[in-house]
Amino acid sequence: MLPITYYVGLSAVLFIMGALGVLIRRNLIVIFMSVELMLNAANLAFVAFARYYQTMSGQVFVFFVMAVAAAEVAVGLSLIVAIYRARRTVNVDDLSEMKG
Amino acid sequence: MTLDVILFFILALIAVASAAGMLLSKNAVHAALFLVVNFATLAVFYLILGGPFISMAQITVYTGAIMVLFLFVIMLLGVEKLRGEDKFPWQIPTAVVLAVALLIEAGYFLFFRRVPVDMSGTASLPETFGGPQAIGSTLFTQYALPVEIAGVLLLVAMVGVIVMTKWNEE
Numbered sequence: 001m002l003p004i005t006y007y008v009g010l011s012a013v014l015f016i017m018g019a020l021g022v023l024i025r026r027n028l029i030v031i032f033m034s035v036e037l038m039l040n041a042a043n044l045a046f047v048a049f050a051r052y053y054q055t056m057s058g059q060v061f062v063f064f065v066m067a068v069a070a071a072e073v074a075v076g077l078s079l080i081v082a083i084y085r086a087r088r089t090v091n092v093d094d095l096s097e098m099k100g
Numbered sequence: 101m102t103l104d105v106i107l108f109f110i111l112a113l114i115a116v117a118s119a120a121g122m123l124l125s126k127n128a129v130h131a132a133l134f135l136v137v138n139f140a141t142l143a144v145f146y147l148i149l150g151g152p153f154i155s156m157a158q159i160t161v162y163t164g165a166i167m168v169l170f171l172f173v174i175m176l177l178g179v180e181k182l183r184g185e186d187k188f189p190w191q192i193p194t195a196v197v198l199a200v201a202l203l204i205e206a207g208y209f210l211f212f213r214r215v216p217v218d219m220s221g222t223a224s225l226p227e228t229f230g231g232p233q234a235i236g237s238t239l240f241t242q243y244a245l246p247v248e249i250a251g252v253l254l255l256v257a258m259v260g261v262i263v264m265t266k267w268n269e270e
Contacts, residue, residue, distance in 0.1 A: 001104070002104050002105065002108055005210060005211070006108055006112075007145070007149070008210060009206075009207070009210055009211075010112050010115065010116075010145075012203070012206040012207075012210065013116060013203070014115060014116070014119055014138075016199050016202050016203050016206070017116070017119040017120065017123060017199075018119070019199060019202065020123060020195055020196070020199040021122065021123045023191070023194075023195035023198065023199070024123070024191065024192050024195045024196075025123070026182075027128060027179070027182050029128055029170065029173065029174060029179065030122075030128060030131050030182065032170075033122060033131055033132065033135050033170065034122075034123075036135065036162075036166065037119060037122070037135065037138065040138070040139060040142055040162070043142070043158075044142055044145060044146075047145070047146050047149045047151050047154060048149055050149075050151070051149040051150050051151075051225075054225065054226075054229070056229075056230070056234055056235060056238040057238070057242075059151050059153070059154045059230055059235060060235060060238050060239055060242075060243055062146075062151075062154050063154065063157065063235065063239070064243075064246060064250055066157060066158070066161045066162070067250040067253070067254060068250070068253065069161075069162075069166065070161060070165065070166060070254065070257075071253050071254050071256075071257035072257075073166050073169055073170070074169070074257050074258065074261050075257050075260055075261060075264075077169055077170070077173045078260075078261040078264045078265060079264070080173060080177075081173060081176070081177065081265070082264055082265075084177050084179070090177065090179050
């Protein structure tokens with residue numbers, strides 16, 4: 001069995017790539033995909049620690065994260081569809097009505 | 101042991117490369133497909149880490165339901181071509197600097213602050229670890245209330261989505 005550090009390190013790298021995606025991409029849908037990547041990176045750390053401590057709780061938490069992510073994706077994508085219908089764009093730089 | 105290491109690094113390479121592909125692709129459909137590859141790789145990791153049920157749930161929920169929903173919305177809106185130009189030229193360098201700082205911080209805490217924990221002593225797992233039966237009995241005894249709350253949350257999300265789409269059609 002590999003040291004848990006490998007898995008946690010990979011999880012950190014994937015999380016940072018997701019955060020980078022949120023920062024550099026300007027398309028709402030791609031930003032949303034990057035958030036999903038961050039959630040999955042956290043899930044990997046959960047499963048790795050569940051394996052290390054030999055407890056089911058980590059995997060149960062991953063299950064809950066998946067349920068919450070499903071709800072989040074449904075609501076988020078319907079919000080994106082609503083924004084696109086109102087503004088005809090999904091580029092965050094064009095959605096600046098609240099800018100002072 | 102060496103086989104484990106080789107397998108881990110091949111899978112990690114696929115995961116990181118597909119995440120990078122998602123970050124860099126100019127087409128939203130390609131980004132979604134890269135993310136599907138990434139999620140499938142994570143499902144294999146879950147299988148290695150002794151979570152067969154979570155692994156299958158990852159395949160069905162993430163690569164199945166969630167990414168299909170993403171692709172559906174991309175094609176519904178017809179926004180697969182992404183614009184290249186940026187309004188703020190300093191944005192990407194700043195983001196990269198921040199990400200590298202975060203990576204250095206994470207690496208410091210992972211490799212220098214704490215002694216790396218070794219899993220060699222925990223090689224053997226119980227036969228049923230991570231199976232549907234073990235997950236189910238934990239879910240419905242120890243975590244019964246969170247299961248109910250998650251159910252209510254999914255119901256509220258469903259109702260919310262329906263209300264938002266209806267409201268837009270008026």
